[in-house]
Amino acid sequence: MQLPPxxxxxxxxxxxxxxxxxxxxxxxxxxxxxxxxxxxxxxxREHEFFEDGDVQRHLYLQDVLTQVAExxxxxxxxxxxxxxxxxxQVFDTLEGYEHHYHTRHRHACSFCKRAFPSAHLLxxxxxxxxxxxxxxxSERQDxxxxxxxxxxxKFKTSSARKDHMxxxxxxxxxxxxxxxxxxxxxxxxxxPGPCVPLSAEALGGGGEQSEGDAMEVCxxxxxxxxxxAPSESRAVAARMEKRTYSRRIPxxxxxxxxxxxxxxxxxxxxxxx
Amino acid sequence: MWNxxxxxLRPAGCxxxxxxxxxxxxxxxLRKARREQQLVSKRLLREDALEETxxxxxxxxxxxxxxxxxxxxxxxxxxxxxREKALVSLRRGxxxxxxxxxxxxxxxxxxxxxxxxxxxxxxxxxxxxxxLHELSHSEQPAVAEACLPATSYLLTYxxxxxxxxIELCLYTLGNLIVESEAVRRQLLPQGIIPALAACIQSPHxxxxxxxxxxxSQLLQAREAPEKIIPSVLGSTLPQHMLQLLQPxxxxxxxxxxxxxxCLHYIICSQVNxxxxxxxxxxxxxxxxxxxxxxxxxxxxDAGLELFFLRKQSSLLPEGLWLLNNLTANSPSFCTSLLxxxxxxxxxxxxxxxxxxxxxxxxxxxxxxxKGPAYCQQLWPGPLLHSLLDILAFSDIEVVDQSLELLQLxxxxxxxxxxxxxxPRPSCSNQGYRPWRSVRQPSSRIVCVLSRR
Numbered sequence: 001m002q003l004p005p006x007x008x009x010x011x012x013x014x015x016x017x018x019x020x021x022x023x024x025x026x027x028x029x030x031x032x033x034x035x036x037x038x039x040x041x042x043x044x045r046e047h048e049f050f051e052d053g054d055v056q057r058h059l060y061l062q063d064v065l066t067q068v069a070e071x072x073x074x075x076x077x078x079x080x081x082x083x084x085x086x087x088x089q090v091f092d093t094l095e096g097y098e099h100h101y102h103t104r105h106r107h108a109c110s111f112c113k114r115a116f117p118s119a120h121l122l123x124x125x126x127x128x129x130x131x132x133x134x135x136x137x138s139e140r141q142d143x144x145x146x147x148x149x150x151x152x153x154k155f156k157t158s159s160a161r162k163d164h165m166x167x168x169x170x171x172x173x174x175x176x177x178x179x180x181x182x183x184x185x186x187x188x189x190x191x192p193g194p195c196v197p198l199s200a201e202a203l204g205g206g207g208e209q210s211e212g213d214a215m216e217v218c219x220x221x222x223x224x225x226x227x228x229a230p231s232e233s234r235a236v237a238a239r240m241e242k243r244t245y246s247r248r249i250p251x252x253x254x255x256x257x258x259x260x261x262x263x264x265x266x267x268x269x270x271x272x273x
Numbered sequence: 274m275w276n277x278x279x280x281x282l283r284p285a286g287c288x289x290x291x292x293x294x295x296x297x298x299x300x301x302x303l304r305k306a307r308r309e310q311q312l313v314s315k316r317l318l319r320e321d322a323l324e325e326t327x328x329x330x331x332x333x334x335x336x337x338x339x340x341x342x343x344x345x346x347x348x349x350x351x352x353x354x355x356r357e358k359a360l361v362s363l364r365r366g367x368x369x370x371x372x373x374x375x376x377x378x379x380x381x382x383x384x385x386x387x388x389x390x391x392x393x394x395x396x397x398x399x400x401x402x403x404x405l406h407e408l409s410h411s412e413q414p415a416v417a418e419a420c421l422p423a424t425s426y427l428l429t430y431x432x433x434x435x436x437x438x439i440e441l442c443l444y445t446l447g448n449l450i451v452e453s454e455a456v457r458r459q460l461l462p463q464g465i466i467p468a469l470a471a472c473i474q475s476p477h478x479x480x481x482x483x484x485x486x487x488x489s490q491l492l493q494a495r496e497a498p499e500k501i502i503p504s505v506l507g508s509t510l511p512q513h514m515l516q517l518l519q520p521x522x523x524x525x526x527x528x529x530x531x532x533x534x535c536l537h538y539i540i541c542s543q544v545n546x547x548x549x550x551x552x553x554x555x556x557x558x559x560x561x562x563x564x565x566x567x568x569x570x571x572x573x574d575a576g577l578e579l580f581f582l583r584k585q586s587s588l589l590p591e592g593l594w595l596l597n598n599l600t601a602n603s604p605s606f607c608t609s610l611l612x613x614x615x616x617x618x619x620x621x622x623x624x625x626x627x628x629x630x631x632x633x634x635x636x637x638x639x640x641x642x643k644g645p646a647y648c649q650q651l652w653p654g655p656l657l658h659s660l661l662d663i664l665a666f667s668d669i670e671v672v673d674q675s676l677e678l679l680q681l682x683x684x685x686x687x688x689x690x691x692x693x694x695x696p697r698p699s700c701s702n703q704g705y706r707p708w709r710s711v712r713q714p715s716s717r718i719v720c721v722l723s724r725r
Binding site: 034038 | 304308312471642684
């Protein structure tokens with residue numbers, strides 16, 4: 001600290017620190033025409049008193065960067081490849097590799113290779129897509145947790161959850177990280193690109209649509225069908241889903257990562273797209 | 274971090290005078306905007322590899338066809354590099370307001386961009402986010418509002434791990450937040466406050482500064498006292514904010530500035546300041562203030578007094594306001610003021626400005642009104658002389674407050690009145706007569722003088 005220690009101690013000590021002088025007031029003090037009264041003052045936020053400070057604040061915000069800046073010094077290293085099996089991305093900066101790793105591998109589902117931005121979303125995905133016990137339990141109690149940070153609501157089905165997220169949290173109906181679990185029949189396969197081993201279509205060098213990668217088909221089958229539910233309720237759910245949401249993405253628009261399933265399907269493929 | 278992104282600020286051939294003039298213009302514009310409650314400022318993160326722009330940095334205007342072409346290429350290009358380049362070109366074009374307008378009017382464009390934002394190709398994701406960031410910085414409300422479909426993703430990515438990417442998302446969100454109430458009406462139910470509360474635990478200073486910025490924009494909103502601040506106070510954000518303001522080696526100035534502003538907006542909204550106090554706000558802020566004062570003192574000692582006096586003058590009213598609230602109802606603080614010999618330095622501030630003068634006098638009144646024991650410390654001393662000096666040249670409010678102080682002094686220290694050479698105070702340059710034209714304090718002047 002730079003202030004003299006004694007001074008600082010006195011200032012920090014608070015009201016009890018100094019021995020206060022005796023207070024003796026004369027009633028004549030406040031008598032008209034004098035009207036001074038010692039009082040604390042509060043200013044509301046829009047008060048003129050804060051104008052100078054606010055102006056300084058906004059100058060600070062505007063001053064700080066309005067021009068094209070130099071690229072921050074990213075140390076370039078000799079090119080190297082991602083170490084994760086099956087991934088052949090190449091990097092020449094550590095930051096680039098880090099970002100790639102976090103985006104593609106850090107929270108990737110080991111069953112279906114789908115990547116998520118956070119551990120929370122990955123865990124939820126694994127539970128809901130790959131956990132048999134979850135499916136069983138979900139028939140008896142509300143297991144589908146709302147995906148919005150801070151919301152603890154749970155729902156019976158993933159479509160009920162989606163409904164909640166759309167209506168209450170104003171999330172988009174086609175929120176990418178809440179794709180409903182598909183019945184296996186409608187999955188299309190990837191035509192493998194270069195250096196793509198069998199189980200890792202999703203990680204192929206092409207990424208999304210290049211080289212005819214798999215696309216998640218947005219079709220009539222695009223419903224949340226509880227695994228193991230009787231076919232009747234499945235059909236009902238399908239119909240309801242179609243009515244409630246028009247999440248059809250025009251076939252001319254395709255985006256996002258095509259998550260391939262873990263094994264090749266022998267069933268009929270959807271011919272669209 | 275802003276420091277490492279600060280580039281060359283001066284266009285070539287721009288003199289100091291020109292800069293000063295621009296700054297004055299901007300200040301005037303900001304004051305006007307504040308009075309109209311239209312104060313909106315945004316931050317822009319822009320990093321361009323100089324070798325690609327050729328050092329020029331002029332954004333090109335893209336037409337509809339070009340935008341479409343870039344989007345398609347980004348989406349379906351075969352070569353990764355090709356796709357990235359397409360997005361980079363789009364991003365550069367989006368630096369121009371006209372391109373922004375064309376973009377938002379193009380059907381499906383935002384949809385495609387959002388899709389690219391969810392790509393698990395890291396570089397595509399980053400470039401898509403940069404495009405969004407350019408759009409978020411627009412002064413046109415329509416452009417910023419066109420970014421609404423992306424907000425759920427921006428929030429989701431706050432719980433990710435790439436600090437640069439998170440920083441970008443936060444600045445983009447901050448820019449969107451300040452744009453309109455419509456945006457905030459979407460972001461609040463989307464869970465922005467819990468998302469920020471989770472993100473504030475990041476160890477990266479750049480992320481924290483960005484978060485502070487976004488939060489300050491949220492707290493600055495007109496509807497904040499009713500709709501935003503209660504939720505913020507109910508979250509873990511206040512505790513984390515105060516922690517980040519603790520003085521010490523880990524204190525980052527950029528971060529501290531943002532969170533200090535957050536606290537200001539919360540506190541002056543008077544929603545629940547007691548809660549902040551229970552979290553230790555008072556002691557944190559006291560210590561921080563002492564730390565800053567120490568830093569100022571150090572630079573003063575280094576011979577930069579002139580520079581700091583100029584800087585400090587904008588802090589004077591706030592400092593004196595603080596002093597008023599400390600001394601108003603506290604005999605201890607008043608005693609401390611006296612025993613630490615702070616009266617004379619205060620008197621030196623009297624001539625700075627009318628506002629400052631009134632505040633100094635109010636603080637002195639706080640001391641004097643506590644009785645004879647306090648007034649005894651005020652006189653003999655420079656007080657009376659300084660008072661009478663300023664009475665000659667001051668405006669009505671200063672005179673008013675001076676008379677209040679004089680009255681207290683004469684009441685509790687009657688011997689002051691018998692000074693033989695006490696000059697007559699005057700409120701204008703015209704001598705005694707105009708006292709009658711000064712209606713407000715005239716009766717008081719008579720009262721005060723009648724004690725002599």
